[in-house]
Amino acid sequence: MTVGEALRAAAERLDATSDTARLDAELLMAHALGVSRSDMLLKAMRDPAPEGFAAFVQRRAAHEPVAYITGEAEFYGRVFAVQPGILIPRADSEAVIETALSASPDPRRVLDLGVGSGALLLTVLAERPEAVGVGIDASAIAIDVTGKNAIALGIENRLDLHRHDWRVAGWADDLGSFDLVLCNPPYVEADAALDAQVRDFEPATALFAGPEGLDDYRILIPQLRALMNPAAVAIFEIGANQADAVGTIAQAAGFAVELRRDLAGRPRALILR
Incomplete structure (x- = not known):
């Protein structure tokens, strides 16, 4: 069977479990071949x-x-x-990057609360070569993966990582203050219906945040002021229906709040000043 024939058969098989069956098949085939997807499509179909x-x-x-x-x-x-053990970066979260780069165009120190794969923090550091970053996460896997991604991007010398849990008192004592704070916290409601590929495989600790999906916002936002320089901004990713609830939490903690939407027009990021 040729690559092209195998792709067609795989896409048909995956159609029942994926909305992107053909793309999935192509990515998996390129990985199996050890080449880029574009090279596979151009050179390897036969x-x-x-x-x-x-x-x-x-x-x-x-x-x-x-x-x-x-x-x-x-x-x-x-x-x-x-x-x-690591939350997979989503394209929707690119709205957080766009928001951060526009709301804080020249940050010197950047903090990522819940660094995961490092996608948010390392992207900002890559886009802003003068900045240095600090990432925290309760997961040892996340700290390890972020460190490896920083090396791959050549920015490990501008990064400090700490294994901290913001549910434990004193977690922020040694971090200092920042010009930009990034956070994509767990924000899924405990009883939310999720696709099997998310529910059964991605880490629950990075997804679920109590019955309303707001537990981590309630923990983090009141503690932000001690981590922020006077002109600093914090960018929080939110669920599509959480703008009002998270905005209320932020306003009660003394922050001015501005909403940004993703490319699909859904509420995606809150700017806190």
């Missing part, structure tokens, strides 16, 4: 399909995310290593 491809398709048919199978995800034009 080559024999690699043996490992069928196993990748089987995993995807069982709802495992493509990013966990390939070990990487693209975000803001860069490739980030990911693995189980």
